[in-house]
Amino acid sequence: MKTKHLIITVTLSTFALTAYGCDTSNKKxxxxxxxxxQKVEEPSKSTEPKNxxxxxxxxxxxxxxxxxxxxxxxxxxxxxxxxxxxxxxxxxxxxxxxxxxxxxxxxxxxxxxxxxxxxxxxxxxxxxxxxxxxxxxxxxxxxxxxxxxxxxxxxxxxxxxxxxxxxxxxxxxxxxxxxxxxxxxxxxxxxxxxxxxxxxxxxxxxxxxxxxxxxxxxxxxxxxxxxxxxxxxxHISTPYDDLIIQLNTKLNTTYIGYGNLGRSKKEKQHTQDMNAELLEEVVVVKRAVSKSSRLYNNKSWDLVDASNEADFDIESVEKEHLPNELKAKSNKEIETYLDQKRMERVEIQKEINALNQKREAYIAEKTHExxxxxxxxxxxxxxxxxxxxxxxxx
CATH class of the missing domain: 3.40.50.410 (von Willebrand factor, type A domain)
Known part of the structure; x- marks a missing residue:
């Protein structure tokens, strides 16, 4: 028989090669x-590498x-x-x-x-x-x-x-x-x-x-x-899909591209939204949920994600590498601007995740998986x- 419709369990088992495990030491x-x-699963500023x-x-x-x-x-x-x-x-x-x-x-x-x-x-x-x-x-x-x-x-x-x-x-x-x-x-x-x-x-x-x-x-x-x-x-369409897609568009506005990668990476972000839409609308929804998770991190080109790093210093970013809307601002004004964008992003991500919970519950009522x-x-x-x-x- 095939492995069709396997039920995903919450128990992880059997790695036959080694008895080692996740590093259980506490990270500061x-x-x-x-x-x-603090109310959501946002990236914290870590002073130690993740093992x-x-x-x-x-x-x-x-x-x-x-x-x-x-x-x-x-x-x-x-x-x-x-x-x-x-x-x-x-x-x-x-x-x-x-x-x-x-x-x-x-x-x-x-x-x-x-x-x-x-x-x-x-x-x-x-x-x-x-x-x-x-x-x-x-x-x-x-x-x-x-x-x-x-x-x-x-x-x-x-x-x-x-x-x-x-x-x-x-x-x-x-x-x-x-x-x-x-x-x-x-x-x-x-x-x-x-x-x-x-x-x-x-x-x-x-x-x-x-x-x-x-x-x-x-x-x-x-x-x-x-x-x-x-x-x-x-795929099962839900009453929450359009709302999540609208929030995804708003989410993109919280990304502040900088440096040599800023413009091209922001364009790529939009392009991959479009690629998802070419497959099916629901794929855009699932991508939006991914973009609202801890795994979607763009510190290499986004000032908001970059500023979450412990070693980030806005003074080290040359003015010509900043987007036009920030070039004339002082470092303090830039930090305030990034804090505002960060809070805006967190709120949008919270909304997307809340809607996705309702979406998953709706799907569960319609089908088992x-x-x-x-x-x-x-x-x-x-x-x-x-x-x-x-x-x-x-």
Missing amino acids: TKSNDLALL NTVKIALLLDTSNSMDGLINQAKAQLWDVVNKFTHAKCGNDTRPELQIALYQYGNDELSYREGYVQQVLNFTSDLDEISEKLFSLTTNGGEEYCGAVIQQSLKQLDWGKNPDNLKMIFIAGNEPFDQGKLNYKDATTNAKEKEVIVNTIFCGDYQQGIQTKWKEGAILSGGDYMAIDHNEKMV ETGELENALFSAIVKQAAKKNYKWE
Whole structure:
């Protein structure tokens, strides 16, 4: 049978590679002075680096038959992010989420590289992840699973922190043992790096077993799943969708671009809103919820997020790198302006999250679940494999 409509539990279990867990030491944080920000899950000014990171590499087959898989990845990215918002370590801190992206099996990719390409290195930039997913196109080719796994192990910085949860998700529909590089060697290398390989066969469950997809997962302690990658997900519209979309537009006005990245990144933010809308209106809603979470942080180009960092000093920002509306202001006036934008953002995010709770309750009354095939496969494996890392969900 397939892994269709898996029920996501709140218990995380089985990481077979190590008995380490989330770093349980207490982290000292310097909270924002604004009392309003204490009432929501806003970013605090941390004086110490965060040790707990979930690293996920998505290896997607982009051969001719995989259009459905790519469309599911585009639409369901925000569902996965929204669920990760509720992940918590044993010391009640929140883990960071980083995602990398590879494509393989596409004729337009280099033969010398085994038709494998790194599309995106590990990043927590959600707009960048969305942009790269939308850049993917399909074209027939040879699907070498061993090669793409090995490339991701060599090229990505998986780190040596035993507290980190490190996972590969490889999805495709051709035999797992194709190509010169033996998939057994690649999965053995993954196990040595404490990286779990989870395999997602796009097709019949038994066919995936026969073509080595299950074996490829077992060798590293991962999970094997099968999905219908061509299934069209039925979304339920709610009375709250339009309100959330309107608030999303207001939310964008609280971002103050600065530096060399400011203008292009703000444009990218808008573009990814538009890309979500091209899929379906409900995807815009889910993206707006993600943008109202702790995982949507744009400190590299947004002055509001940047000012939440402990080492941020407005005096270090050169005037020419500020937006026009701030260039003539004093540092004190700029700080006041940023505080106002921060409070405005928090209020909008609170409204979006409150409406989303009503939205989810409305959906629950109409159906038992509103989840997609790829999302189920990703998250069912994640929740199953993280308990021994001391993660929990709330």
